[in-house]
Amino acid sequence: MANSDKTATPVNSMPRSSGQGRALLPIQRVVDLLRMPLLALATAFVLGAVVIFLTSGRLETVGEAYWGLLRGAFLKERGFSESLVAAIPYVFLSLGLAVGFKTGLFNIGVEGQFYMGAIAAAWAGQAIQGVPTIINLPLVLLAGALGGAIWAGIPGYLKAKTGAHEVISTMMMNYVAFRLTEFLISGPLRAQGAASTIQTPRISPGAELWALWDIPARLADPLNALGVGLVLGCLAWLIARAVSRRGQGSGVRGQAAGGKLQTASGDTQYAIRGTSFVVRHSSLIIAAAVALLAFLALPPLTRLWWPFTDRYDRLHLGLVLAVLAAVGVWWLLWKTTVGFELRTVGANPNAARYAGMSITRNVVLGMALSGALAGLAGTVEVVGVSICRCLPLFFSSGYGFDSIAIALLGRNNPFGILASAFLFGAMRNGADLMELSSGVSKYIISLIQALVLLFVAAPAVVRWLYRIKGAARADEAPLTRGWGG
Amino acid sequence: MNAELRLQSRSRSWLGQARRSAFTILLSAFGLAASWALLNLVIGGQCDRKCVEDTLAQTLRVATPIALAAFCGVLCERAGVVDIGIEGKMLMAAMVAYAVNLFGFQILKDAMGLDAAGHLSRWLAVVAAVAVAILLGGLHAIVSIRFKSDQIISGTVINILAIGVTGYMYRSFLAENLPAGPGTFPLAPIPLLAQIPVLGPIFFQQKPLAYIMLLLAVGITWMLFYTQWGLRVRAVGEHPRAADTLGVDVLRTRYINTLVGGAVAGLGGAWFTLEAVDVFSPLMTNGLGFIGLAAMIFGKWNPFGALIGALIFGLGNSVTATISIFRPDIPSQIPQMLPYLLTIIVLTGVVGRAVAPAADGQPYEKG
Numbered sequence: 038m039a040n041s042d043k044t045a046t047p048v049n050s051m052p053r054s055s056g057q058g059r060a061l062l063p064i065q066r067v068v069d070l071l072r073m074p075l076l077a078l079a080t081a082f083v084l085g086a087v088v089i090f091l092t093s094g095r096l097e098t099v100g101e102a103y104w105g106l107l108r109g110a111f112l113k114e115r116g117f118s119e120s121l122v123a124a125i126p127y128v129f130l131s132l133g134l135a136v137g138f139k140t141g142l143f144n145i146g147v148e149g150q151f152y153m154g155a156i157a158a159a160w161a162g163q164a165i166q167g168v169p170t171i172i173n174l175p176l177v178l179l180a181g182a183l184g185g186a187i188w189a190g191i192p193g194y195l196k197a198k199t200g201a202h203e204v205i206s207t208m209m210m211n212y213v214a215f216r217l218t219e220f221l222i223s224g225p226l227r228a229q230g231a232a233s234t235i236q237t238p239r240i241s242p243g244a245e246l247w248a249l250w251d252i253p254a255r256l257a258d259p260l261n262a263l264g265v266g267l268v269l270g271c272l273a274w275l276i277a278r279a280v281s282r283r284g285q286g287s288g289v290r291g292q293a294a295g296g297k298l299q300t301a302s303g304d305t306q307y308a309i310r311g312t313s314f315v316v317r318h319s320s321l322i323i324a325a326a327v328a329l330l331a332f333l334a335l336p337p338l339t340r341l342w343w344p345f346t347d348r349y350d351r352l353h354l355g356l357v358l359a360v361l362a363a364v365g366v367w368w369l370l371w372k373t374t375v376g377f378e379l380r381t382v383g384a385n386p387n388a389a390r391y392a393g394m395s396i397t398r399n400v401v402l403g404m405a406l407s408g409a410l411a412g413l414a415g416t417v418e419v420v421g422v423s424i425c426r427c428l429p430l431f432f433s434s435g436y437g438f439d440s441i442a443i444a445l446l447g448r449n450n451p452f453g454i455l456a457s458a459f460l461f462g463a464m465r466n467g468a469d470l471m472e473l474s475s476g477v478s479k480y481i482i483s484l485i486q487a488l489v490l491l492f493v494a495a496p497a498v499v500r501w502l503y504r505i506k507g508a509a510r511a512d513e514a515p516l517t518r519g520w521g522g
Numbered sequence: 523m524n525a526e527l528r529l530q531s532r533s534r535s536w537l538g539q540a541r542r543s544a545f546t547i548l549l550s551a552f553g554l555a556a557s558w559a560l561l562n563l564v565i566g567g568q569c570d571r572k573c574v575e576d577t578l579a580q581t582l583r584v585a586t587p588i589a590l591a592a593f594c595g596v597l598c599e600r601a602g603v604v605d606i607g608i609e610g611k612m613l614m615a616a617m618v619a620y621a622v623n624l625f626g627f628q629i630l631k632d633a634m635g636l637d638a639a640g641h642l643s644r645w646l647a648v649v650a651a652v653a654v655a656i657l658l659g660g661l662h663a664i665v666s667i668r669f670k671s672d673q674i675i676s677g678t679v680i681n682i683l684a685i686g687v688t689g690y691m692y693r694s695f696l697a698e699n700l701p702a703g704p705g706t707f708p709l710a711p712i713p714l715l716a717q718i719p720v721l722g723p724i725f726f727q728q729k730p731l732a733y734i735m736l737l738l739a740v741g742i743t744w745m746l747f748y749t750q751w752g753l754r755v756r757a758v759g760e761h762p763r764a765a766d767t768l769g770v771d772v773l774r775t776r777y778i779n780t781l782v783g784g785a786v787a788g789l790g791g792a793w794f795t796l797e798a799v800d801v802f803s804p805l806m807t808n809g810l811g812f813i814g815l816a817a818m819i820f821g822k823w824n825p826f827g828a829l830i831g832a833l834i835f836g837l838g839n840s841v842t843a844t845i846s847i848f849r850p851d852i853p854s855q856i857p858q859m860l861p862y863l864l865t866i867i868v869l870t871g872v873v874g875r876a877v878a879p880a881a882d883g884q885p886y887e888k889g
Contacts, residue, residue, distance in 0.1 A: 092694060143674055192866075201869040204606060204674060205819075208812045209862040209869075216862075220855035438682045445675070478693035483686030491679040495671035 074446055074457070076499050077492035085485040089477050101475035106482075109470025110463035118352040122422060124462025126151070126414040128359040130440035131458055132366050133185075133410035135449040139370055140403030141383035146192065146207025147411040148437025149214030150185035154412025156218045157184025158419045159428035160226060162240025170255075171264030173243035178358075178416055185412020186405040188214060193404025197397040203404065211437075222430045235430040246421035248353045249345040256336040263332055270328025272361075277320035353421040359458075362410065363451035369406075370451075379403050411437075439465075439483070442490035461486065553834070557841050564845050564852075577844045578724045578837075585829070585836030586732045586797070587612065587807075590790030591814025592821065592828035593735075593742055597783035599823060600746060601776045602759040603666060604883040606677030608787050609811025610684030611658045615651035615791025617688040620802040621696060623647035623795065624703040640704030647796055648731075652788035658684070659784020663777050670885035689804050696802055705800045707731070729797045731789060735829075738786065742825040755779060759879035762886045772886050790814070809862065816865045823879060831868070838864045 086099045093099075110120050130147045137144035144150075161180035165173055192206040221237075228238040247255050256262050315322065345352070370376035382389040382399040390396055414436065419428055443461050447453030464486070468479035492499050499505070561577070562569050569577070591608045598605040626643035634642070658680050666673040707729040715726040725736075746752035755775055757765035762772045790811075795802050813835050820834075821827025842857035 088690075092690075143678075145678065195866070195870045199870040201866070202819075205812055205816050205869055206866050208809060209816075209865045212809050212862040213859045216855040216859045220853050223855075224853055438678075438685065441675075441678060442682070478690050480686055480689035480693055483682065484690055485686075487679060487683035487686045490675075490682060491665065494675040494679060495665045495669045497669035497671060498665065501669070 070448075072505075073496050073499060074448070074453075074493065076503060077446070077489055077496075078460075080492055080499065080502065081485045081488035084488050085481055088484060089481060093477065098475055098477060102471050102477040102481070105471035105474035106464065106467040108467070108474075110467030113470060115347065115350055116466065118350050120459065120463040120466040121356055122351050122353070122462070123465045124459045125353075125355045125359045125421075126418055126436050127440055127443055127458035127461050128455060129362060129410050129414035129417065130436055131443035131447065131454045132362055132451060133407040133414075134440050134444035135447070135451065135454060136366060136370070136379070136403060136410065137407040138444060138449050139383050140379045140399060140407075141386065142193070142196070142203050142400065142403055142407070144189060144207055144404060144407045144411075145204050145441070146189065146211045146214075146437075147407070147414075147440055148435075149207065149211035150188045150408040150411035151415040151418075151436060152214045152218045153188040153415070154181040154185035155415030155419050155428050156221055156226070156237075157181050157412065158244075158416035159237040159240065160221075162244040162420060162426075163238040165244065166241045168241075168243055169258075169260040169264070170243045170245075171260060171267070173241065174246065174420070177240070177244040177420055178413065181412045181416025181419075182409040183412070185415065186409040189408020189411065190401055190405040193401040193408075194397075196404070197400040218428070219430065222428060226428075228427065234425075236425055237428045239426050240420060244420055245426060246353050246355055246358075246417060248351060248421075249356075250343075250348055250350055252345070252354075253336075253339040253343050256339055259336075262336050265335060266328040266330075266332030269331045270324045273327035274320055274324030277323045281320055351422060353417075355417040355421045358413070358417065360455065362413065363455050366410070367451040375402070379406075435483075439486055442486050442493065445493045446489060550830075553837070557837060561841055561844060564849060566848075568848055569844065573844065575720065575723045577840045579727065580840035580843060581833060581836040582724060582728060582732060583797070583836070584839045585832040586735045587790040587793040587810050588814045588817055588835050589735050589739065589829050589832035590731075590786055590793065591811045592818040592832055593738055593825055594783040594787035594790070595815050595818035596742065596746075596821075596823055596825055596828055597779050597786060599818070599879055599882050600759045601755050601779035602762060602879055602881040602884065602886070603663070603776050603780050604673040604677065605662065605780070605783060606674050606812075606815070607658065607662055607680030607684075608677075608790075608814055609807055609809065610677075610681035611655040611784055611787040612791035612794070612811050613681075613688050613805070613807045614658055614684040615655045615788040616794035616806060617691060617696070617802050618654045619647040619651035619792040620795035621691070622650040624700065627704040628701055636704075643704055644707055644796055648789070648792045651792035651796075652785045655788025655791060656781050656784045659780050659787070662784075663780040666885065667773055667776050667780070670887070673883050673885075685805065688802075692802065692804050703800060706795075707797055731793050731797050734789060738789075739825045739829045746825070756879070759881055762881050766886075766888065773888070776886070787811070813861065813865050816869050819878075820868050822877070834868065835861055835864060 082103075086103070089099045089102055090096060109116060111117050130151060133147050133150070134144055158177050158181035161177045165176055168176075188210060189207065192201070192203050192210055195201040195206055196203045223235050226237045228236055256265065368376075370380060378389070378394045378399050379402065381392065382394060382396060382403070386396055389399070420426065423429070439461055443457045444454060446457040446460075447455070464482050468482045471477060471481075472479040558569070558574060591612060594608050594611070595605055623643050623646075626646050627639055630639035630643055633639070661683075662673075662676055662680055665671050665676040665679070709727055710730055710733070711722075712726040712733075716722045718726070746755065754765065754770045757768075758770060758772050758775045765775075766772050791807070794806055814828075814832065817831030817835060818828045820831035821829070838861045842860050845857055846852065846854050
């Protein structure tokens with residue numbers, strides 16, 4: 038029971054910004070928030086330097102290695118954008134892990150869900166032909182997300198129904214996924230034709246996720262421009278609605294402090310009754326205007342001037358998707374009833390059950406969401422990054438385990454994850470040049486990442502190393518639970 | 523409760539126990555027969571007695587690392603420490619065993635004969651594997667007992683750390699230009715017992731670590747359930763506060779068990795490069811550590827139960843291996859999936875009824 042005592046009280050942990058922040062200045066809060074992750078990073082890099090020194094025997098090698106890492110990650114040609122490319126799957130995968138952690142589930146099988154998402158997207162991408170991007174790409178993304186969601190949903194269901202621990206079952210699903218994708222790529226889904234390499238067929242052009250340099254050419258097609266207009270219109274609508282809700286909601290919220298979740302559903306109607314048509318539908322009007330403007334103005338404007346001209350730059354629209362996914366996860370977890378239920382089940386299943394929430398439903402939902410995000414990572418790799426626009430045999434990612442460290446380094450916060458995913462993407466990208474210029478094996482990166490994970494997961498170690506006084510933060514409590522569930 | 527009723531309930535429980543063990547025996551006999559039938563169905567009746575014996579001997583061989591991993595789990599979790607990092611310990615131990623075996627042999631072979639050097643370096647490799655696994659166990663113990671961090675995360679740290687370190691070492695030292703090594707342990711048939719018709723080839727023509735595994739099953743069972751030490755360990759795993767009140771040093775017990783468990787996992791890791799194949803490759807443990815955890819849960823945190831669980835997985839593994847020998851036309855990935863699917867099925871079928879030690883995975887706060 039000691040466990041649940043510590044992880045309990047989602048009610049207390051939710052309005053943390055107001056509870057803890059009052060005593061501290063904003064700058065102190067930032068320092069307080071960033072201190073442990075930064076110390077963990079610094080310690081891991083120092084220990085990595087020690088290992089490099091011990092195995093190479095030369096002090097200069099350490100400098101060469103880290104300088105090579107830095108150059109590879111940022112300074113070399115296309116280094117920065119390649120770091121972003123590497124960060125994109127990390128964002129999706131660690132968002133998936135964060136959703137899992139918040140639901141009290143340790144989805145260690147994101148790697149397998151990544152594979153299943155990739156294979157599902159590769160299948161859907163070549164199966165759907167002759168459809169414009171505006172329909173094709175969403176369908177392929179959906180297929181990838183579904184592939185991951187199903188692959189994670191099964192262990193989730195087994196966990197909820199039989200208590201089979203998700204760490205073991207998702208790990209086993211990983212190995213099944215590796216064999217299954219290998220079988221599918223070399224057997225049923227193998228591309229026919231002269232290609233000597235074993236891979237799936239190339240996906241249809243409409244399913245490709247555009248590279249950024251390619252956007253002006255793509256927008257020349259009116260259908261594509263229409264699609265972009267619609268997407269931007271939807272975004273504008275969401276933003277405008279959120280902004281107007283916030284403005285109107287403040288009065289209501291003042292009376293029912295803490296009842297934020299209830300006001301979001303119904304009370305706004307009462308607040309805006311009696312206002313004029315334009316005000317009531319302002320967000321819709323803004324959205325339509327944005328969509329129309331984007332549809333009409335973007336194609337000629339991008340043809341006139343476009344910042345991305347390098348045809349070998351692989352940076353693609355997945356970057357936008359990743360940021361949107363982060364915002365979406367944040368919104369879902371912290372601004373909706375669904376997210377509240379997920380977090381409650383994660384923080385204290387007994388309280389959740391007592392409050393009438395279905396553990397089964399939420400565990401399956403949490404796992405499926407987690408898997409869907411992981412599947413999207415695989416999808417993006419296939420439709421946005423892979424050179425053959427397909428899934429080759431023996432494509433290995435190794436993203437899965439890194440993502441655990443990223444999610445914890447980002448404190449399971451979507452925006453923290455964006456930052457730490459970029460950091461890990463940069464390390465992954467810089468590792469090649471590091472190996473080339475200093476002769477230090479790039480596996481040192483995974484060593485450093487494991488150390489980061491260690492120090493982030495056990496903040497007590499860092500506090501002990503640097504003799505930091507003070508109580509443990511609320512969010513340093515255990516994240517997972519033993520076999521009992 | 524009056525005496526009559528108590529007697530009745532006891533007799534019923536005795537009857538139930540007998541029935542249950544009879545059921546278990548029947549079930550395993552049925553499982554063996556079914557897998558033999560399945561095997562013959564798939565490969566077209568080509569499995570003669572020799573092939574069956576080989577398959578079963580292979581079963582025990584493959585079950586060795588799984589069982590050792592499961593024993594590590596039993597030792598740790600009976601004391602209340604969840605150990606997800608068995609896989610990492612085994613991977614690290616496999617690498618260290620390979621390196622020590624290879625390079626120890628180079629140093630020793632000039633001083634003593636080739637044969638003697640091979641023997642010595644192999645046993646040195648076992649010792650080194652055990653030592654490095656104890657080291658990793660110590661890391662897990664310190665992080666999860668001293669610093670009270672999340673034990674599953676801490677185990678994951680060990681897994682990732684092992685992947686990083688072994689990958690680094692492999693790339694730096696073990697990938698190419700290797701001298702000839704002494705190879706794996708040769709078969710060590712036990713003099714008289716190996717002549718027994720069917721059982722001999724299955725149980726007594728194995729390599730040393732397999733025998734050690736069987737001995738450990740007996741040894742750990744005896745230690746856990748028939749000694750004072752075992753009683754204390756189980757008390758710490760079930761109710762640390764009560765154990766503490768009675769003067770048992772909870773933290774010390776947990777440290778010791780995590781370290782001993784690490785040693786056992788090290789033996790399991792040594793199996794990969796000293797008994798299975800004479801080469802180290804990154805990620806060669808292939809999830810057997812996790813399968814070992816499933817075997818532990820299947821065995822309800824009992825060494826013998828865990829051994830039976832490991833044997834089931836070993837059987838699945840060896841049957842699929844036999845199938846792929848006789849039927850090369852079946853894509854190899856399909857049978858390769860089976861052990862993992864079997865693990866999930868066993869886990870879901872059993873785990874609801876298997877109860878973990880009550881304090882499993884919970885850091886102990888003194889005071």
